[in-house]
Amino acid sequence: MNKKNKIKIVVNGKLLTVNAKFSLKNLIEKLKTPISKVAIELNEEIIDKRKLKKIFLKNKDKVEIVHFIGGG
Amino acid sequence: MKLVNLKIANKNFKSRLIVGTGKYKNMQECAKAIKISGAEIVTVAVRRVNISDKSKPLLMDYIDPKKIMYLPNTAGCFTSKDALRTLRLAREIGGWKIVKLEVLGDKKNLFPDMIETLKSTEVLTKEGFKVMVYCNDDPLMCKRLENSGASAIMPLAAPIGSGLGIQNKTNIKILRHQTKVPLIIDAGIGQASDAVEAMEMGCDAVLINTAIAKAKDPFQMAEAMKFAVISGRKSFLSGRIIPSYQGSSSSPKRGLI
16 A cells, blocks of 8 residues: 555554544554543544544544543 | 431432542552442543553453442643543543542642632533532632532642641631532541541541552551541531530549448
């Protein structure tokens, strides 16, 4: 596959190169993220987890995937 | 007075001890200490998933949110914007509506920024959140928070994690007098006697993290705090005797040989 078919996105501050036409669902699957235990933001907008399949990533998109950890 | 449940945003809790889940050596230790403490509410933080190390254990694997209520907290947020973003994300994880708001203003002493805190409380309440608010001990600001719809007022007794005990007794007493929603000491508890004292002053609950997590034996301290809170509450409800500077012998004089 040539470079044209790739896009660069930032996930939790880390640069990732993925195929064009990559959906948020594809990303969650690639990262093996347990979907019921996280929340997802795309360019600072919270994403409805039921709609991940329909949202396709664009070059330079910023994704945040967060969960609960120990805290006071 | 009867022993009644702690009621926050129309939810009932038997335990009046809320514990944090931070600063433990590992998840096992944290889960065990929480179990021993008998707490029904634990505070949790919202942070990025580690995408490069998927083997890292998840909090939810150790503490079941169906059995213990998670209280998402905005610890580490210094602006209203960040706090709102964090709590909206927390709600998205699994429908959490009861949240703890903490907007810090000073990196050294971790005192809250009350202007940002008040602004955030107003916005969150309008969005349907039930907001438990970490705040300073200023009665005027606390009243404003309550009037803005805060579900619990959570003043510090001393800086977060300091273990200094209750340094502001007069203000806490004033707050006790004026506060209609649960009044919960959020920070500064160092040992069991501090928790007893807070409860004897009539506070509705205490929130403890560092004092348990960083004790040499967190399990024993978790148990000590559990009993301290129960003891302090019962002592408060019992109606203490009036202090006197004169002695009053406990044995009757009649029949003295």
